[in-house]
Amino acid sequence: MIEYLKFAPVASFIFALTIGASLLAFNNEGLYGKWMLHPYSVYRKKMFLR
Numbered sequence: 001m002i003e004y005l006k007f008a009p010v011a012s013f014i015f016a017l018t019i020g021a022s023l024l025a026f027n028n029e030g031l032y033g034k035w036m037l038h039p040y041s042v043y044r045k046k047m048f049l050r
Helices: 002-007 009-027 029-035 039-043
Strands: none
Touching: 002 009, 009 029
């Protein structure tokens, strides 16, 4: 595990950030809905931040 952190620090940071954001969103229903991908909103309303 230490070797992985040594050779891929950026990937490790992105992985940890993804896990943290997922746990935060799964525990907060409002945040989950805000961060969820809505294809209709992207295609029709041009809301690309979703």
